[in-house]
Amino acid sequence: MVPFLVLTLLGLGLFYFQNLVLFPYVHLRLPSLLIFYASLQPRLALAFYLAGFLGLLQDSYALTPLGLHLNGALVLVAAGRLARRRFLMTSPGSQVLASLAALAAQEVGLRITLFLVGYPHYFMGKVKWLHLVEIVFTALLAPLLFSLLQALERVLRPWGWSAVTADDSS
Amino acid sequence: MPFFTRSKSRLRLSLIVCATLVLVFSLLSLSLRKSAALRQLESVAVSVTAPGFKALSAGGQSLKRLWFGYLYLVGVQKENETLRRRLAEAVQREARYQEALLALNRLEALLDLKRQLALPVIGARVVAYDPSLWSRAAIIDQGRSEGVEVGQAVVAPAGIVGRIVETYPHYAKVMLIVDRNSGADAMIQRTRVRGILEGKGGNRCSLEFVPKNADVQEGDLVLASGLGGIYPQGLVFGKVTSADKKTAGVFQKIEVNPTVDLSSLEEVLVVKTAKLALSP
Numbered sequence: 001m002v003p004f005l006v007l008t009l010l011g012l013g014l015f016y017f018q019n020l021v022l023f024p025y026v027h028l029r030l031p032s033l034l035i036f037y038a039s040l041q042p043r044l045a046l047a048f049y050l051a052g053f054l055g056l057l058q059d060s061y062a063l064t065p066l067g068l069h070l071n072g073a074l075v076l077v078a079a080g081r082l083a084r085r086r087f088l089m090t091s092p093g094s095q096v097l098a099s100l101a102a103l104a105a106q107e108v109g110l111r112i113t114l115f116l117v118g119y120p121h122y123f124m125g126k127v128k129w130l131h132l133v134e135i136v137f138t139a140l141l142a143p144l145l146f147s148l149l150q151a152l153e154r155v156l157r158p159w160g161w162s163a164v165t166a167d168d169s170s
Numbered sequence: 171m172p173f174f175t176r177s178k179s180r181l182r183l184s185l186i187v188c189a190t191l192v193l194v195f196s197l198l199s200l201s202l203r204k205s206a207a208l209r210q211l212e213s214v215a216v217s218v219t220a221p222g223f224k225a226l227s228a229g230g231q232s233l234k235r236l237w238f239g240y241l242y243l244v245g246v247q248k249e250n251e252t253l254r255r256r257l258a259e260a261v262q263r264e265a266r267y268q269e270a271l272l273a274l275n276r277l278e279a280l281l282d283l284k285r286q287l288a289l290p291v292i293g294a295r296v297v298a299y300d301p302s303l304w305s306r307a308a309i310i311d312q313g314r315s316e317g318v319e320v321g322q323a324v325v326a327p328a329g330i331v332g333r334i335v336e337t338y339p340h341y342a343k344v345m346l347i348v349d350r351n352s353g354a355d356a357m358i359q360r361t362r363v364r365g366i367l368e369g370k371g372g373n374r375c376s377l378e379f380v381p382k383n384a385d386v387q388e389g390d391l392v393l394a395s396g397l398g399g400i401y402p403q404g405l406v407f408g409k410v411t412s413a414d415k416k417t418a419g420v421f422q423k424i425e426v427n428p429t430v431d432l433s434s435l436e437e438v439l440v441v442k443t444a445k446l447a448l449s450p
Contacts (some may be wrong), residue, residue: 016222016223059212060216065201143223
């Protein structure tokens with residue numbers, strides 16, 4: 001219960017932070033990074049829950065069809081599960097590269113979904129440099145955010161974090 | 171045994187992937203069909219989370235006032251306690267007055283606009299934006315209960331902001347004129363040349379379908395023509411920043427910059443005269 005609650009609050013906090021502090025000057029996909037981190041954890045349900053929550057939250061504030069950001073979030077979960085099985089992500093470099101790959105996959109997923117639901121100009125249009133900068137800078141922040149979250153996990157261990165995220169599934 | 175375990179694991183993975191795909195595409199399909207249940211879900215999400223934006227924004231302003239009006243001057247207090255306290259009080263008061271003065275100026279401008287429009291309007295405050303790069307939308311703190319309806323125009327003292335595309339009990343979603351799905355009939359003030367103003371994402375618009383022989387120059391004002399029944403005639407959309415006739419085809423390439431700073435909106439007016447309730 002503790003990880004679900006903490007990640008919900010963190011996700012909501014990052015969404016508020018992005019909207020009230022960063023927008024419109026800085027574009028970063030911090031909620032996406034949080035979803036990617038959750039999908040690297042042993043428990044798949046946690047990643048699914050967070051992807052659903054943050055995906056629908058972002059969809060509710062956007063004009064794009066409801067389900068688009070949810071789809072992007074689920075692509076991140078898939079990328080996270082794949083990265084978890086294939087790579088040992090202990091060094092900052094590998095975390096940045098894995099995040100970069102996951103965010104790029106999310107971008108491709110979003111564009112394909114938009115194309116499929118009838119917004120061809122998003123798919124066919126040029127990849128804007130702003131999207132690229134957003135992805136690269138978000139990926140560069142991955143080691144920092146991951147270490148902060150790991151520190152938070154250590155702090156919350158006495159309250160049941162590790163018991164729920166124990167390696168009981170993959 | 172390992173064979174059975176592996177095939178069980180594969181079956182589970184396939185089931186998860188299939189279920190996920192079915193869920194996502196069902197949601198997208200329902201969303202495109204404007205499902206009432208999904209609108210309800212979206213309404214709940216916005217209604218539950220938007221008050222957080224208002225509270226955090228108000229809290230942030232108070233902290234800012236406290237910082238600039240009091241804590242920032244702690245170093246001075248060490249030199250002269252009494253003088254510092256008086257100064258802090260004065261600065262705090264000054265900051266409050268300045269804030270009130272700025273709010274008064276903004277509200278006076280809105281009131282002027284309300285008089286100019288001579289149309290029934292509702293004052294609203296912008297509480298949140300869509301922070302993603304995929305669409306340009308804002309959430310305002312007036313909704314269905316206050317009489318806001320889909321299709322109504324949203325304006326600011328400097329010009330047109332956008333139109334209402336979704337309403338919730340106490341909030342509404344505004345599609346900004348720079349959103350890629352936004353389109354409106356517009357005209358050049360100087361020459362009365364007409365075209366369709368389309369959003370281009372980011373902070374840009376373009377005036378489409380203007381023939382090459384039409385007289386359009388940099389700096390021309392682009393106004394709402396009143397056709398379409400959403401935006402009141404004569405209100406400003408923006409200024410022409412470039413007009414390129416050296417393009418293929420029969421039309422010019424005209425870029426328009428909105429006169430309203432659509433990234434830092436505070437108070438806006440919702441014009442209650444929507445004749446058409448267009449979907450986004």
